[in-house]
Amino acid sequence: MKRRYAILAPGRFATDAKTAHGVIAYGEDDVVAVIDPGHAGRCVANVLPYLRSDAPIVATVAEALQYEPTALLIGTAPKGGALPPDWRKAVLDAIDAKLEIVSGLHDMLGDDREFHVAAMHAGTTIWDVRKPPEVPLFSGDVYAVDAPILLLVGNDCAVGKMTVALELVNAARERGTNARFVPTGQTGIMIAGWGISIDRVISDFAPGATEQLVLYAAHEGADLIVVEGQGAINHPAYSPVTLALMTGSAPDALVLVCDPTRTHIESYPTPTLGYRELIALHETLLATIKPASVVGIALNTRRLDESAARAEIERAHRETGLPADDVVRFGPGRLYAEIAPRIVKRQPLQAAPVA
Amino acid sequence: MKRRYAILAPGRFATDAKTAHGVIAYGEDDVVAVIDPGHAGRCVANVLPYLRSDAPIVATVAEALQYEPTALLIGTAPKGGALPPDWRKAVLDAIDAKLEIVSGLHDMLGDDREFHVAAMHAGTTIWDVRKPPEVPLFSGDVYAVDAPILLLVGNDCAVGKMTVALELVNAARERGTNARFVPTGQTGIMIAGWGISIDRVISDFAPGATEQLVLYAAHEGADLIVVEGQGAINHPAYSPVTLALMTGSAPDALVLVCDPTRTHIESYPTPTLGYRELIALHETLLATIKPASVVGIALNTRRLDESAARAEIERAHRETGLPADDVVRFGPGRLYAEIAPRIVKRQPLQAAPVA
Numbered sequence: 001m002k003r004r005y006a007i008l009a010p011g012r013f014a015t016d017a018k019t020a021h022g023v024i025a026y027g028e029d030d031v032v033a034v035i036d037p038g039h040a041g042r043c044v045a046n047v048l049p050y051l052r053s054d055a056p057i058v059a060t061v062a063e064a065l066q067y068e069p070t071a072l073l074i075g076t077a078p079k080g081g082a083l084p085p086d087w088r089k090a091v092l093d094a095i096d097a098k099l100e101i102v103s104g105l106h107d108m109l110g111d112d113r114e115f116h117v118a119a120m121h122a123g124t125t126i127w128d129v130r131k132p133p134e135v136p137l138f139s140g141d142v143y144a145v146d147a148p149i150l151l152l153v154g155n156d157c158a159v160g161k162m163t164v165a166l167e168l169v170n171a172a173r174e175r176g177t178n179a180r181f182v183p184t185g186q187t188g189i190m191i192a193g194w195g196i197s198i199d200r201v202i203s204d205f206a207p208g209a210t211e212q213l214v215l216y217a218a219h220e221g222a223d224l225i226v227v228e229g230q231g232a233i234n235h236p237a238y239s240p241v242t243l244a245l246m247t248g249s250a251p252d253a254l255v256l257v258c259d260p261t262r263t264h265i266e267s268y269p270t271p272t273l274g275y276r277e278l279i280a281l282h283e284t285l286l287a288t289i290k291p292a293s294v295v296g297i298a299l300n301t302r303r304l305d306e307s308a309a310r311a312e313i314e315r316a317h318r319e320t321g322l323p324a325d326d327v328v329r330f331g332p333g334r335l336y337a338e339i340a341p342r343i344v345k346r347q348p349l350q351a352a353p354v355a
Numbered sequence: 356m357k358r359r360y361a362i363l364a365p366g367r368f369a370t371d372a373k374t375a376h377g378v379i380a381y382g383e384d385d386v387v388a389v390i391d392p393g394h395a396g397r398c399v400a401n402v403l404p405y406l407r408s409d410a411p412i413v414a415t416v417a418e419a420l421q422y423e424p425t426a427l428l429i430g431t432a433p434k435g436g437a438l439p440p441d442w443r444k445a446v447l448d449a450i451d452a453k454l455e456i457v458s459g460l461h462d463m464l465g466d467d468r469e470f471h472v473a474a475m476h477a478g479t480t481i482w483d484v485r486k487p488p489e490v491p492l493f494s495g496d497v498y499a500v501d502a503p504i505l506l507l508v509g510n511d512c513a514v515g516k517m518t519v520a521l522e523l524v525n526a527a528r529e530r531g532t533n534a535r536f537v538p539t540g541q542t543g544i545m546i547a548g549w550g551i552s553i554d555r556v557i558s559d560f561a562p563g564a565t566e567q568l569v570l571y572a573a574h575e576g577a578d579l580i581v582v583e584g585q586g587a588i589n590h591p592a593y594s595p596v597t598l599a600l601m602t603g604s605a606p607d608a609l610v611l612v613c614d615p616t617r618t619h620i621e622s623y624p625t626p627t628l629g630y631r632e633l634i635a636l637h638e639t640l641l642a643t644i645k646p647a648s649v650v651g652i653a654l655n656t657r658r659l660d661e662s663a664a665r666a667e668i669e670r671a672h673r674e675t676g677l678p679a680d681d682v683v684r685f686g687p688g689r690l691y692a693e694i695a696p697r698i699v700k701r702q703p704l705q706a707a708p709v710a
Binding site (some may be wrong): 042137138140141163197198200201202203204206207208233234235236237238239241244247248263264267268270271272277281284288289339348349350351352 | 434492493495527553554555556557558559561562563588589590591592593594595596598599602603619623624626628632638639640644666680703704705706707
């Protein structure tokens with residue numbers, strides 16, 4: 001059943017609420033109200049037109065209740081990862097109103113004694129989406145999934161892998177393909193209403209957690225499974241998460257997401273790699289377990305003007321021979337149409353039986 | 356200060372106590388007694404001559420106390436990972452005698468209420484070596500370490516990467532190099548008396564945990580830092596741990612450890628890779644962050660007779676042009692002498708500053 005979210009973002013909705021914006025733009029669940037006293041009385045589209053939502057903005061949880069929410073979503077991830085102290089009352093009010101609490105904060109709200117006790121009394125639950133469940137080791141069951149599996153990879157973190165995945169899913173659905181988005185990070189989880197934050201899983205179990213997500217999407221009857229990517233294969237800190245997604249999701253095809261203006265991995269001296277290097281590195285690694293090809297390039301050209309963006313898209317295509325586009329700037333339809341025929345089911349390598 | 360271990364392995368010392376054997380053979384700490392009633396009255400070398408230890412075997416903790424242990428080591432990792440119920444009394448006796456308890460069991464002894472309370476009363480501690488400490492994200496500080504860093508990698512798990520690391524450290528020390536072993540798994544930690552089980556660290560922090568271990572070894576004044584490897588780069592479940600060690604330890608050189616009789620990754624259909632493929636894959640990946648070369652091949656020829664072993668060593672050398680040997684079968688001296696001049700300090704890539 002779909003959630004009906006009230007989103008808590010006091011003083012921050014317009015400026016600093018990436019999670020809230022993602023859930024409004026792409027969420028599977030409905031957003032029925034936003035709580036931010038500074039904008040009370042307006043609606044979302046008045047404040048942020050590109051979100052195209054007429055959900056009302058109110059000042060308090062009590063006012064939000066008239067729109068019959070079933071859950072309160074913590075709409076921002078403030079620095080330090082803790083709940084701002086002046087938000088506690090709103091969370092307690094929501095718990096008392098029997099709303100489910102959904103949080104992507106670093107600090108686990110379910111481990112807060114006061115919230116925990118209040119939720120028990122009210123008979124509601126607290127879902128800390130960053131807290132991974134217990135998962136089994138990677139089993140190889142994912143190799144038997146019939147639907148093709150598409151994994152997003154990229155030249156750095158925070159280049160738009162999640163957005164590209166969501167846009168491609170939308171484009172596939174418009175063409176009648178039952179595509180499903182597989183969330184692997186906190187914003188993606190809030191958007192889809194399920195998933196596991198793979199970067200929080202104990203290293204040994206990260207491929208197994210990824211496999212479970214793909215199996216779940218397959219079980220739901222997807223025709224195309226689109227797995228959100230994380231990090232970058234040459235990221236000094238996050239590449240193990242990238243590799244866990246590569247081995248655990250056992251993709252049939254990859255889409256490469258690049259911000260062409262990045263010269264180095266965020267916060268590290270490591271240079272970003274070129275298109276051909278990235279393609280070769282991912283394909284070479286996967287060829288040792290289950291081969292997969294990069295089938296297209298999605299560019300994030302946000303920092304370029306339109307003619308520079310078109311030139312970069314053309315360069316990416318010329319260098320690699322692959323379809324390339326910016327699916328946010330120019331829409332996902334063309335790129336999806338060009339990559340769809342290239343997504344073909346592949347089989348894992350099987351060692352020859354010992355003679 | 357060195358620990359003085361009594362090792363608890365009732366009914367299992369001779370057959371099923373890999374941890375105990377590793378600590379006796381290679382440990383930095385002393386083993387003053389083994390507790391196994393079935394062999395009481397004998398010494399370790401009577402039961403397992405290759406361990407060359409005259410530590411006495413006794414029936415109970417009380418009897419072990421005459422040898423003045425400072426710690427009780429749980430000497431086996433039984434299936435399921437829990438402490439056998441009939442071992443509880445021995446652990447409690449050891450706690451009452453103020454011994455430190457050191458355990459690599461999956462179940463955390465420090466989380467056991469009875470043990471926890473007893474240890475508090477006795478004023479002693481319980482060290483669950485598999486429990487990782489809180490660690491920072493990878494920082495890049497490891498790039499400033501002066502001592503060369505050597506990382507072990509391999510064609511599968513459980514092929515002897517830890518043993519090769521320990522043998523190379525011994526060979527280096529015999530030649531006057533202050534080499535230090537950096538433990539990254541539970542048996543290695545017990546042998547060295549410090550370390551972190553990297554496979555238990557949350558994915559995002561696994562490179563950071565590895566970096567901290569290398570910084571610690573550097574701080575202790577090592578001339579050569581030898582990092583225990585884990586998994587394999589094409590292991591469907593454990594490759595993220597392998598990659599975390601590669602990015603986090605920022606090695607200057609690699610030694611490749613292979614069991615040439617393995618045709619596939621243990622428990623998975625994935626074929627093992629050949630020497631040249633393994634070398635290319637590791638070097639290509641590291642070349643995107645901090646270049647490193649494979650400088651030698653250590654073969655585990657345990658399943659081959661001596662002439663087949665020598666033929667395989669010759670084949671590995673011929674195929675790759677690298678020094679190759681089995682350091683357990685033929686001693687580490689020759690391989691170490693040949694690789695030592697090849698271990699040269701390397702620098703990480705640095706993105707060109709933006710013009």
